[in-house]
Amino acid sequence: MGEIIKKLKYLVIAFVILFAGCPNTMVGLGDKVDIDAPSVSIGKYGDGSLIVNGDYVKGTITLTGSASDDIGIKEVKISFDGGTTFSVAEVSTDGQSWSYTVDTSQYEDGEKDIIVLVSDTSPTPKTSEERLLLYFDNTPPVVMVTVSPGYTSAASDSEFSIKGEATDPYRIRRVSVEIISGSADISNVEGTNSWSCVLSNAVTGTYSLKVTAEDFAGNISSHFFHYNDVNSLNGGTYITIENLYTIENGGDVDGASITTASLEGIRLSELDLSVD
Numbered sequence: 001m002g003e004i005i006k007k008l009k010y011l012v013i014a015f016v017i018l019f020a021g022c023p024n025t026m027v028g029l030g031d032k033v034d035i036d037a038p039s040v041s042i043g044k045y046g047d048g049s050l051i052v053n054g055d056y057v058k059g060t061i062t063l064t065g066s067a068s069d070d071i072g073i074k075e076v077k078i079s080f081d082g083g084t085t086f087s088v089a090e091v092s093t094d095g096q097s098w099s100y101t102v103d104t105s106q107y108e109d110g111e112k113d114i115i116v117l118v119s120d121t122s123p124t125p126k127t128s129e130e131r132l133l134l135y136f137d138n139t140p141p142v143v144m145v146t147v148s149p150g151y152t153s154a155a156s157d158s159e160f161s162i163k164g165e166a167t168d169p170y171r172i173r174r175v176s177v178e179i180i181s182g183s184a185d186i187s188n189v190e191g192t193n194s195w196s197c198v199l200s201n202a203v204t205g206t207y208s209l210k211v212t213a214e215d216f217a218g219n220i221s222s223h224f225f226h227y228n229d230v231n232s233l234n235g236g237t238y239i240t241i242e243n244l245y246t247i248e249n250g251g252d253v254d255g256a257s258i259t260t261a262s263l264e265g266i267r268l269s270e271l272d273l274s275v276d
Contacts, residue, residue: 037126038069040076040118046101056135056170056216057104064099065116065130067091072121082113089116104136109170112136137217141168142245143175144225145211145271147196163196164224165241166213175213180270182207193241207273222269229266234258 042051046062067073073095077086080102089100098116114132119125147163166172172192179186184202189195192213199209211224230239235257243253250260 036070037128038067038073038118038120039128040067040098040116040130041065042116042130042132046099051132053133054135056137056218058136058138058217058219059105060101060103062099062101063114063116063132064097066097067118068096069118069120074119074121074125077117077119079115079117080107080112083115086115086117105138107136109137109139110135135170135217137168137170137215137219139168139249140219140221141166141172141213141215142225142241142248143211143213143221144227144230144241144244146227159198159200161196161198162209162211163194164211164227165194166192166221167241167245168213168215168219169245171216173214173216175211178210178212180208180210182273182275184275202275204275207275208270209273210270223267224271225263225266226268226271229268230258233262233266 042063042065044050044064046064051063063078067076073091076089076091076098078089078100079086087100089098091098098118112134114134115129116132117127117129119127143164143166145162145164147161162177164175166175175189175192175195177186177189177197179199182202182205184207185200187198187200189197212221213224214220225244230244231237237255237257239253239256239258243256244258246253247256247258247260248263
């Protein structure tokens with residue numbers, strides 16, 4: 001009996017050694033079972049800058065990120081309408097990263113609920129998603145001068161304010177007033193939607209000023225308006241800067257006699273000022 005027990009001990013030890021050196025103890029049970037769902041993340045734009053939830057973007061952009069799974073990635077898809085429709089993103093050959101290039105001008109301006117969806121290669125694919133909020137904005141702001149000595153003359157060596165308004169549905173970053181010709185000092189512009197600056201130390205002569213507004217997506221206005229012109233074109237009736245934006249971009253405003261076409265004649269690239 002003792003000899004039999006000794007042989008059984010040796011047999012058990014032999015099995016332990018055999019299985020300890022085997023990388024897959026599930027011998028004969030087939031491929032590795034895919035237990036974990038894949039993961040996906042949103043990382044950077046194509047230029048290497050970080051993607052931040054709530055960013056304002058314009059033009060053609062590239063979104064990139066990473067993906068991983070314990071077995072393999074089947075595909076990565078992206079939606080810009082909250083999951084109603086999806087497009088297939090490009091996945092790297094090692095399945096570790098993805099990218100997608102989109103022309104934001106092909107969409108209406110506004111908030112985009114973006115979903116990046118990854119699926120693995122298991123027979124019944126498991127999925128995971130990552131969400132992102134971006135604002136597509138391809139329309140420049142509208143800016144108007146409301147108070148200035150434009151179309152009149154001002155005394156030399158005096159100070160006078162230039163004031164105005166600017167609007168954009170997706171926020172104004174800054175308003176700039178630049179002296180195109182003439183010698184004078186101009187202060188930094190204060191404010192955005194309602195803005196002002198001071199021109200000082202002007203000498204006798206003719207000056208040209210340029211006013212621009214930039215939104216958070218980087219769109220910059222190519223022209224501006226003067227309140228006197230807008231008011232006259234609208235039959236002497238006041239019109240808000242928001243309504244002017246609507247008309248400028250092809251919309252209609254109840255009670256306004258101004259049309260998009262009629263604005264062509266009062267768009268300004270610069271404002272002339274005569275100093276005596």
